[in-house]
Structure formats: C-alpha cells, structure tokens
Amino acid sequence: MSSRDFCSFVANHCSEETEKLTQRIQVGPGHSKCKVVQYEQLRDMLEAKRLSSQRSQQKVQKLLDAAQANKEGSVLRLHRQVWLQEHLRLNIASHKTEKDLRRFLHGAGFKEEDTDILSQLQEYELDLEQEHDKFRLTTVEPVYQLRDDLQYRLASQCSKANDISEPEKVLQQVLSVRQQQEEVMDRMQCEYVSLEEDTSITELKENLLSAAMEDQITYFENVPNEIFTADCPYPDLRSDLIHSFHSLTEKYKLRLAIVETRLQGLDRNCGWNAADHECFQHIISQYSPCLRNQRSLYIDMVQRMLPHVTKQELSAHERWSDWYHFSTTQKNLVLQGWQRDRSELLLRALSMLEDCRISHIQQQELQKQRSHQQNICLKLRAKLQQWRIQQEEAAELEATLTVYRYEEEEERLRKEQLREKTRRAQLKQQINRFHAEKQWKQEQQIKKDMERLAELRREIQEQVQIDKERVKFRKEQFQEKLQMRNAKEKQKQKDDKEKEERLQALRNQVSKVAEANPERMMGNTVAWRVRQQPEEVFTLQRPLYQLNTYTDKQIVSDPRVRIEQALRTAGLHNTPYARQILSEVQPLKPPRRDMESATFRS
Template sequence: MTCMTEHDYKSNTWAMNAGGPQAFITSFRAEDVEKLTARWKHGLGRSKYKPAEYDRVQAIVDAKRLESALIAKKVKRTQCVAKEIKECDILRQHRQVWSRECPRLQKAEVKAESDLHDFIENVRPFGIEDTAIFSLKDYEVFLERDRKAFIMGTVEPVYQLKEDLCFRLDQEQEQQLSPAPSNWEQVQHQVNLVKDQQDIITAKLQEEYCNLEEEITGLGLEKFIPTLDNLANKDDIPTEILESDCPYPELKESLIQTFHSLSEIHHSRLHCLQEHLKRTDRYCGWCPDDHLRFHFTLSQYTQEIPNHRALCNHMLQRVFPEKTKHDLMEHERAWARQRFTQTQIKVLTQQWQQDQEELLTKALATLQEARDAYQEELELQRDRQHQQDICFRLREKLQQWRSHQEEVAQLQASIAARQQEEAEAILKREQEKEAALRAHQKEKLRKFHLEQQKRREELEQRDQERLVKLRSAMEEQARQDRDRVRFRAEVLQRRKEEREASELERFREELEKQNRLEALRNQVAVVAEADTERMMGGTQAWRNRYLTIKEVAIQKPLFGLNTYTDAQIVADPRLRIEQALREAGLHHTPYAQEVLSHIKPPKPPRRDTKSALQF
C-alpha cells in the first residue's frame, strides 16, 4: 500500500472541515484521477461506474452542516449554563460574606447607639444656666424623629414594592394558563418611579454630605482630628524637667541635651516618612467616594473567608466596572503602601512617646536622687549645728516638765475631789428618782389589778347570760325534736296499717279468684267409669316394646342412672380447686370460702332451678 501524499492529505482535511466534526470523508490519490480518465475515454466508465448523484450528496452535506450547527448551539448553550452556574456560585459566596458582614455592622450600629445613649444619659449639667445638655437631649429626640421619617419615606417604599412584586409574580405563575390581560406596564412604571425617587434621595444625601464636610472645614474642626503634623510636634522639653528644682545645674543641662538629641533622631525619621507619605494624596489618586467604596469592599473579605482573594476581585470589578483589573491592583498596592507608611509613622510616634516617657522617668529619678543627696548633706550639717541646741533645750524642757508634773498632780487631786462630790449628788438624785418611779409603778399596778377584776366580773356576767340563752335554745330544740319524732312514728304507723289493709285486700281477692277457678274446673271436669284393670294394666305401646326387648334378649341394668359422668365431674374447676385447697389444708379457712364463692360453674344454671326465696 502506497503512502498518502501531501495533496491527498490536504484534500481529506478540506473534506473534514467542510462537513464539520462528522462530515463526509473521501480519500483519493493523484494516480486514481489518471486511471479514471483513461477508463472513461476507452468506454469502460460508462459500463462500470454509475453517474454521480450530486443532489443526494448535497443533501447529506446540508444534513451534516445542520447537525454541526445544532452541536455548536448545544456547546454554546452549555457554556452559557456553566457561566450562569459559576456566576450563581460566586453570588452565593458573596451573599455568605454579606450575611456575615451584616450582623457585624448591625452589632457595631447598636454599640454606637448604646454608647451615644449612655453618654447622653451620664452627662449632667453644671448648673441651671448650663442649657447645652438639655439641648443635646432635644437634638437627640429630633434626630430620632427625623430618622424614622427618613426610613418611612425611603426604605419602607422599597420593601413594600419588593413584597408587591413577589406577590404579583406568584399570581402570574399560578395564572400562566389563564388568558387574562397583564398589567406589567403599570408595574414597570411604578418600579421606574421608585428608582427615580431613590436616585433623587441619594443625590440629596450626597449634597448634604458635601455641605457637612464644607461646614466642618469652615468651622476649623479639623484641628481636633489627630493628624500626622500634630503627632510630629513632640520636640518640646517636658515641663517637669524645665521647672524642676535641681541643686546641680550641670546635671540639669545634661538632661536637657539628652532630650534634644532624642527629639532630633525621631524628627529626622518622622520627616522621611512624611515626605514619603506626601508623594500620594489621601485617596491614592481616586475620588473620595470611590476610595471609600474600595476600602469598604476590601474590609468585607477578610483572610478567614475561603477564596477571599478571588471573591474580592470579582466584587471590585462589579463595583467598579469602568476600572480595569490593573488599575484596581495598582490602587490596592498604593493604598497598602500608604497604610504601611502610616503604620510606620504610628509605630515611630508610639516608640518616640515610649522613649520620651522612659527618659522622663529616668530623669525624674535622677533629679530626685540628686535632691536626696543634697538634702542628706544639708541634714548632716544641720545635725552637727543643732546638737548643742537640742541638749540645752532638753534641759530646759526637763525643768519645765518637773514643774508641770507638780502642777498636774495638784490639779488632778482637786478634780478628783470635785468628781467625788458630783458623783454623790448624782447618786442621791437617782435614788430619789427611783423611789418616785417605784411609787408611780405601784399605783399603776393597783389600777391595773382593779381593771382586771372588773373585766373578769364583766366576762363572767356575759358568760352567764350566754349560758342561759343557750340552755333555753337547747330546750326549745329538744321540744321540736320530740314533736318531730312523734310525728314520724305516727306517719310510720299509718303507713303500716295501710300496707296491712292492702295485703288483706289482695289476699281476699286471690281467694275469690281461686274459688272462681275451682268452680270453672268443676264445670269442665271429665266424668268416666272406673276400670281397674285398664288403669293398672299396661298399654299397647308398652306391650309392643316389651315383646321386642324380650325377643332381642339384651341384658340391661336394672335401673337407669340420670347423673354426671366422672369426666364431667373432674372437668369442673370448682372440684379441682377444692381438692388443691384440701391437700394444702386450707379448705376450712375464710380464704378458701372467698375463693370458692367467686368461681363460676362451667355451665350457667337453668333459670328454673334458681329459688326466688330470700333467706
């Protein structure tokens, strides 16, 4: 078999591309063309080969092309579905991030409101003239009312429109087969109207935001915000060092020089960082709104979120569709550099403050040590100088102390005598007061006993009267009870006589009934002649049965027994239980009687065997 030439390969490739992935493939070579031409010239082609059916081939090619177009559409549709699934997955992840971010923002909002409320509640006015506190509370009420009105005018219409659209969508899905006319144009007009209102509100808020910034700038409140320039102004010498009282001037000059050198070192470092920070503006070349949105978007996607980098880039491209990915990355790098520089400045400032505080602490300790040393020297000199003065003063004080002691002894003796006299006078007055108090208590006790005696007599008299009333009431009740008992006895006797009379009347009626029945029986009685033989002889039926039995000559018992069999007797549970109780020795006990009384026979007794007599 010969190898395929370049021309054959190109022909096959063109045929495959023309028909699509499953196109009609024809393979031929250059030698075959010459052979076909020769056969056609010599007449062999007319007899051996059939004419080409171009319409059929064209139809096959069209069918293959249509199939290829359908496959391409399916592939395109699959790509669209995959793109939608990917977009839905990304949106789901964004929703998860927002669902995590939303509670954090709500918590921060609640915390800020609570802090503001606590601050306003804890603020107290300094006096009656301090009306700023009351104006703050009034302003808080005004802001709360304005906020509620703003929510009712902006947020509530959007939620109402959302609920209305969801309700209409559910209705439309339920009524898809109904030919009712749709009012989507009116709904679209309402949605557009709400969008226009929201755009107007957003523009108004933006204008108020700009006006507020201008007002803050105009009032000069920016100086209260801690900026880099304010942080850098730290090169002053502490007043504790400058105003300190140091006994050694050389030490104080040395400490001041040390503070100057520390300030120069940190000033040079801080100046370099500030120069590096001034190369870019505060918003890294973007407008403030775009930068704030960029910063807020980055703050949502933290490191602990899976695939946070891809989600953040996707959200940034959605938020800033006019920005390219390169612009976003460059802005992020610039902002990272700016934050890093600010962090360095902050760390340097903190380090400066810490070093200055440490140096101040050491300087104050050194100054205190110098003052202590100087005071020790002065104390030594003062001690030597005042030793003799102290001895002299001590001798004078000793003489003074002795004279004072003698005077104190005299004064104490006179004071003790006066205290003794006062104590005796007080004791006498207390004894007189106690005697008067006892007399008064005796009089009160005598009155109390008299009152008790009078109260007992009153109680006894009242009890006697109550006893008389109770006895009279009991006698009246006893009389009523005797009358009631006599009345009941008469009623019972009357009922008994009535019952005996009714029984006698019933017996008389029964006797009359029996007499009438006997008279009727006598009227219908049978009158026959007496025949002793016929009465005592056997009947014909008996004679026939007797003769038959005699002919068979079967031996039978003398008397027939109409009783229970042994199997029926043993089958009775009462017999078996009574036998078990007898074997156990319990058949005479109350327990056996109680058990046997509750056992029922296998068959209920006939109703005609039951006795109607009551014992």
C-alpha cells in the same frame, strides 16, 4: 461547511491519492482502472460530518455555559453568605446603638438643668417618625397597592379564559407609578449628595491631623522646660541631658523622613475619587481574612460594584492602598515610639536631677549633723555615768527581792507536795476496793456460765438420741418403698411381655403372603411414569416460609460490623487494640430492656 470541517475532510487524503485521481481523470472513464467519483455520497458524508461537528460544538458550548453558570452561582452564594454576616452584624450594631441612645436619653444621661435638650431631642424623634410614616404612605404603599391590584386582575382574568380588559389603563398606571418612584429616587439621591457634602469633613480632618502632627513633632523637637527649671547643683549633668534629648530627636526625625519619602505622591484616596475608594474600602472590610478565597471574592465584588475599573487598575490600587496604610501605620508607630522614648528619657532625667538635688542636700545636712552630734555625745556621757550609778543601786534591791521570792516559792511547793501525797493515798484505797468488787462479780458470772453449759450439753445429748431414732425410722421406710417399687417394675415388665406375645399372634393371623410377579417387578414404577410426564410451570406467589431476621443492608449498616471487617482486613482483629475499640463502639440504637443480658449488667 466550516473551515474546521473542511480541514478535517481534506486531512483524510494524501498527495499521492490526489495525483492518482488526476491521472484517472486524464485517462478517462473508459479505462479499466478508473472509477466514477460519487459526489452525492461525498456531499452527504461532508454534511454528516458538519452536523456532528456542530452537535459537538453545541455540547461543548453547553458544558462551558453550565460550568460558567455553576461558577457564577457558587461565587454569588459565597457573596450572599458574606452579605448575610455583614447584614447581621450591622443589625446588631444598629440595635445596640439605638438601645444605648434610648438608655442615654431616658436614663441618667442628662441632669435636671438639661431637660430642655431632652425634650427637644424627643420632639425631633417624633418629627422624624412622622416624616418616615408619611414617606412610606406616599412612596411604598402605592407600589404594594398596585401589585395587589394587578395580582387580583390577573387572577380574575385567568378565571375568565384570559380575557384581558383595559390593558392601556393598566400600563399607564404602571408607568406613572414607575415614573413617580424614579422621581422619588432622584430626589433622595440629590438629598443624599447634599447631606454628604454638608457632613463631609475629610479635608478638614486631614488638615487637623496634619496640623496636630506638625505641632506634635515641634513639641518633640523642643527640650522640655522641666530640664531648665529643675534645681540642679551640677551644670555638666544638665548639658548632658540636653544633648541626649537632641540626639533622640535627630534619630526619630531621620526615621520620619524615611517614612514620609514613601508617602510622596500618595493621597488618602490613592489616586481614585472618594466614592470609589470608600466603596473599595467598605467591600474589603466585609470579607474577613479567615475566609477562603478572600481576595478573589472581594475583587469579584469590586468589579461588580465598579464595572468601569479594570482588573489591572484594581490590583494597582490595592497595592497602593496597602502601601499607604502600611506607611501611615509605620509613621504613627514612629511617633508613638518617639513619644514613649521621650517620656522615658524625661522621667529618667527628672529622677536623676532629683537624686542629685537630694544627695547635695543630704551632704549639707550631714555636715550640720556631725557638729550637733558632738555636742550631744558630751551630754550623753554625763547622763550615762549617772545612769550606771542608778543601775547598781537597782541591781542590789533586785537581788534582795529575789531571795525573798525564792523562800516563799519553796514554802508553797512543800505544802503542795503534802496535799498531793494525801490525795494519792485516798485514790489508791478506792482502786483496791474497785478491783475486789470486780473480781467477785467475775467469779459469780463464771459459776452461772458453768451451770448453763452443763444444762446445754444435757439437752444436746437428748436431741442426738432423738435424731438417731428418727434416722433409723426413715431408713426403714425407704427400704420398704424401694422393695415395693421393684415389685411393681417386675410386674410391669411381665405384663408388657405378655402383651407383645398377644400382638405377635394377631400379626401372624392377619399377615399377607405375596405371590411371585416377575412382570411387575421388572416393569416401570408409578413414580417413574410421573417423572416422564411434561413438567407444569409453577409460579411461586409468595415465599415458602417467613424470614424473621436481618437483611444484608441492615447488618452492614451497623458500625460494629464495618469496624470489625476493617480490623480483620488489616489483620488486627485479635489484638488488644481491636478489643478495646469494639468495646467502645455503640450500636445505631440502644437495645431494648428485655433484650439486655442480666449477667453483664453494670
């Protein structure tokens, strides 16, 4: 019995009952108030409670295991989705890189003098393909052959009533193939490590980056040579510009010192070895920030890939890595800002020096131009006096020519007016002749129209007389037909009356006179006796009639019915909004063409 079952069993008894039980044992079984304790019954009850507790624990443990398995499955499914996305991205990148490389090799990537390099690369590619095929034949193909052989043997053994033949040879063959594969994997791992060591240039890259950064900082600290070599006529301006460069350098050196204090004690791997840090960075890069539960997913994957790392170490490394990347990014931003501000200050300084040089040159040129302009003004005054005399003579000649042109223009206008007057007189005569001819044609047309109108009126009068006679004839025919119809109706009524009289006479001849029978009248009827008999069980094998309509499920599946019911429940079924919504809702499938109404067809 477990401790839990014992506690639950003991909790059912209080201290008073224990004392009463002790008193009963002390008094003895002969006392009238003492009862015999049924230990077998208590033991059975205890065993039943223990079994029920175990079953409960098993059910709880089963639920916990199922929940854990479900959680593990969902996490693995999310990891699988991320892996598929990453695999697709890597495949696309690989195909794109291979395509670009082939386009570069077979396209215009090399010139004519580089054909030797191209041929060497193609030969190296062929050697790699041959080595790949050879490696596949020696490592992968034996495994597939062994699998096919084992599958064939299993199938043949199942057909022979599970008769296992030569199991030692098969097991030795499997072990030898497995050992060969392990040797191949170990050799590939060694080659991978050696290649990684050969191609690893992390320290060199860091040294180069640090050296380049130091050179860049030294370059930023120095004042540009353009400030010293520029031609500046004002020495105070040059000293102010140098002071501006020194103040800019001091400001950014202070910022860099603040950023570098954050990076003290941190390296590129943040305290881990290079392999674990690269694995950590690669896993984080696979999980995009837009993914739900991103952090929990990549932490779970890192713990699976690096089981020797605890969760606290992983969280601390994540914080230090974020802090390292933030600090390096901020340092790069400070250097970029320093470079940008230094370039802007240099451009402004050079433009200012150039403006000062140009203004100084302009002032010197202005002094030279003033003296030259005074000499030119004296020469221009003499030329202006001579030009005025020439202008007065030209004005007199121009006035004479203007008078002559005016007289010629007046003569030309007089001749033009005379020709226009003659042309208008001829045009007026032509218009008068046209109006006279048009009036004569109108009179002839009116005369013809009057004659035609008289002829039409005469024909219409004759047609009216003919129509009156036809109407009178039709009216007389209708009266004759009406009289004949009335005569036939009266004759029919007379024949029906005579027929009814003959039938009534026949009914009177064959009528039966019933005699008085009080016993039959007061006795039980045949229908009542039939109802008193026991009813027979009648099983209906099929419906009484065929229903050609919709079921309740088909009616409720229509979205229009559900929307109308929801609107009716909300009290909106008589509003314009409900009419608009119901007019836009379409049925599950379009109606047949023969069921469509032609009245509302669009």
